[in-house]
Amino acid sequence: MPIKKLLAPAEKPHKCSLCSKSFPTPGDLKSHTYVHNGSWPFKCHICSRGFSKQTNLKNHLFLHTGKYN
């Protein structure tokens, strides 16, 4: 069974200025900053939960509606 290699800190150079988390790509860091500033590109209109990707919101809405629309 292969052992999953953890990313070394050097491989995650994009560090969040608001918490100690770091990310491998600028996109990952940008997605993370929504956690702090609340300006999510996609928001659930039912429970106001925020999402960085439309697919994530669609998957989430499925929990409310039980169907994709």
Ligand SMILES: [Zn+2]
């Ligand atoms: Zn952060």
Ligand SMILES: [Zn+2]
């Ligand atoms: Zn919701």
